[in-house]
Amino acid sequence: MELGNNLFNARKKSGLSQEEVAEKLGVSRQTISKWELDETLPDIRQSKKLSLLYHLSLDELIDFDLDVQEIQEVIxxxxxxxxxxxxxxxxxxxxxxxxxxxxxEVDIDFYTVGLTALLDNLQKKYNYNDIDSFLVLKDILAVIWKKKSARTQ
Structure with a gap:
């Protein structure tokens, strides 16, 4: 997705018109239009103001995905x-x-022993509760998966 489309979607999600954004940033409505059409780019100061106005980090603004944003809001x-x-x-x-x-198909008991040991270790070593230990282990598995997927592509 292009930055202009991200800016357009973020503005619409915020319920603001181009005129309102332009007024808050001290630029013309045409400038906002050019940003949203990818004809020009906002400078870093303007980008920071946009991220504050739209309640997004700069990274979120650059990678703004309306579908992901809506799913996040539902969650x-x-x-x-x-x-x-x-x-x-x-x-x-x-x-x-x-x-x-x-x-x-899977011998669940076999894997339960090893995974339980990993969860217990996270709890003892880092003083995590049950859910935090589970989430950390899940995240570690996700990192492994991403690395493995990157190698096979």
Whole structure:
């Protein structure tokens, strides 16, 4: 996605017109239009003002993805009570069917021993609670997956 499109989507998501953004930044409406059409780029000071105006970091503004932003907002607004009612395996299983079938094929007890030891180690060594240990281990696995995926491409 181009920066201009990101700026346009971020502005629309913020509910502001080009005129309103221009006024807040001290530039013309045409300048805002040119940024959004990728005809010109805002300088770093203007970019920082835009990120503050749109309540985004500069990185988020550069990589702004309306779909991702909307998903994030839904997650943020969803209570823990509702999240606990969701069968996440079933939901993700629609995209990744292996999640609904591996239990019949994999020796889960074998992997449980090693993973439990890793979780216990994280709790003891870093004084993490159950959920924090799980999330750290999940994140470590994600890093391994990304590295492995990068090597095979």
């Amino acid at each position: 943020d607004k969803t209570s823990e009570e509702v999240q606990n009612k969701v069968d996440w395996t079933k939901m993700w299983g629609k995209k990744y069917p292996i999640l609904t079938t591996y239990q019949k």
